[in-house]
Amino acid sequence: MPPFDLPEGDPFGPHNLPYGVFSLPGSTERTVGVRLGDHVLDAGAAARALGSPHVGLLASPTLDPLLAAGRTTWSQVRRALTEWVTDPAHRPTVEPLFHPLSGVTLHLPFQVADYVDFYSSEHHARNAGAIFRPDAGDVLLPNWKHLPIGYHGRAGTVVVSGTDVVRPSGQRKAPDAPAPVFGPSVRLDIEAEVGFVVGVPSRQGSPVALTDFREHVFGLCLLNDWSARDLQAWEYVPLGPFLAKSFATSVSAWITPLEALENARVTPPERTHPLLPYLDDAAAEPGGYDLRISVALNGQVISDPPFSTMYWTAAQQLAHLTVNGASLRTGDLYGSGTVSGPQPHERGSLLELTWNGRDPLELPDGKRTFLEDGDVVTLSAWAPGPDGTRVGLGEVSGQVIAG
Template identity: 60%
Template sequence: MSTDLPVTELFGLDNLPYGVASTSTGAPHVVARLGDHAIDLGGLAQSAGGERWTVAWQSDSLNPFVAQGRSSWTAAREWLRATLADETRRDTVLRHLVPLGELRLHLPLQVGDYVDFYASEQHANNVGRIFRPDGDALTPNWKHLPIGYHGRSGTIVVSGTDVVRPAGQRKGPQDPAPVFGPSIRLDIEAELGFVTGGETRMGQPLSVDAADDHLFGVGLFNDWSARDLQAWEYVPLGPFLGKSFASSLSAWITPMDALAAAKTSLPQQDPQPLPYLRGDRLFGLDLQIEVRLNGEVISRPPYGSMYWSPTQMLAHLTVNGASVRPGDLFASGTVSGDEPGQRGSLLELTWSGQQPLRLADGSERAFLQDGDEVVLTATAPGTDGGRIGLGECRGRIVAAGSAD
């Protein structure tokens, strides 16, 4: 038997994203990805001296581990990297490796609260130009605070789960009355999801700098959106049924420690935000996302262009006294860049359906059709040089009424 570790270019020792997996005969438990294998972390910890994490890693979600806080996350990662690099423990490590093809991947978190932000200036400008062509693209509050809404955590699903086309009311500008039926303007939103750890009390806001210690890791996130349902319902209280039917999260959560080399400066924020949104730990992330529709790349959104830092988003989320719990999730909002080929939604890519995409097979798409599959992938600079990969976020649209 080979004693080499099964590392691959994007999933080596400087990455090690966390997930939850099970075999056909075993219960779900916490794993880390190494190449095309997963490491049974609870088993490895019990065998190789990492007992302080054994119980948390034997859980069926990441929540007990993320509850332990920043110092434990960093220590666990250092222990895991050292153990995997230790030749004297190689046989022990190999006993706890399982090929990915033998595993079922589960939603890695028990998501408590979920908030979706709107942090890309390019995306917000495009949406404003589409829907308010004769007015200001950005709303007056946009550069003063990270805009967001509370979503439905119970319909966040793991990558690979089919998405049933939602139904609801819709009414076009020229329609005399609303009608009910399946959405005909079903869209994607390429986003990044942030997993929070530790815990705060109600009435205890987080500063920007303190918020950084509550960011556990990230996963690619697709906030599926029914644009026709959304357009009719959102005034005056915002998104509801047009968003709450499904959101897809990668099965792999990349720890923030693995993204240390990916941190970048934010774009200039003008006007200067209010004092509670300022601090020393403001950053963007140099992530290059690819959006594939039925196997064809249709967009490459750059996360590095995002206007608001994740620490500002979390600080704003808690400034009114809202609490943070282990496993809460907030998403960045659609990631879009300056160029047409960097837009993270079909709404922007097709300019609300006016300029349909022509795919390589000759077909056109304004919005998603039944059977369409969307896959998000991303890479970032690694801490040891080279690049690391984020776990994919995959979903396929099935016809309304086809749920089991």
């Protein structure tokens, strides 16, 4: 039976165990599932069958109770799940509680509280600077190396992988046009990102220290921050992107717990500027994660952004976003910002890959600058696991449909 007899090295083996929420055909009842291979375990049913004290956290229509439960409980639940799917004694009980992935519907696994998006890849920031401010002396803005730039996005339009994305309409204005025009975006783009999911809340007025990152953040997902570049160019001064981003943000259905990514931790790039104490991670445990992302457009891989090259870490982002006393809630989601590596084939947006449309991509179905209706974008990723294994991070996929 596949879930127990996985091929060696399966990226969704018992070393991974990401969490999601699923329902069965003909049912609207949602419940927590744990992925093993190409199957999903009804985790609540397993907990009940095995008399686990964690039934309340797992027999739930969202991950929210588990997210809120805190790090000690996260570890206990993970240890229990590992035992359930590896101990042959449990096999007769647990095996019937698996469903083939192809037969279930996956849902947004938690209620998104606040959504923040960062801008933490130096390569991405430099590319964007070079494209939009080609005559600037330094293409990086003065604040960029001192703090992780971020802004709030729209939590209510975060959707799960597989959800169609309607091409947004809005205002755009050519630099030499006398007035803006209205219509569907003609420069619809992607941003390949990693999303971090907050579990444990914090109190308003109390910053969360860099070193408390793993007390609050449960895990991560893949995130596509769809972006309408033409809307953005016209609207973003002086208060930042708004409609260019708020129409949809896609996340993967599986949340990988940070505990599954211990072998993926790496030291972030060398800091070229001294950091204020609340962001200084020189003495901290390695804050980077070696996640290997691939971006596919209609099945063709167009980029391989390396998350290990991100300048600002998720721990620094969390310390920054709370240093003013802003509180955290269970379900807060924050995106890393577009992941772009130093190489041309490592850029995480079409803006960069086509250099703002100047250098179209050559695809089997023709040239491409920005997205066309019908295009399917899929981000997938993996990370190094224990003993040479890979930890699969699933995928986030979405098709653009006409507005």
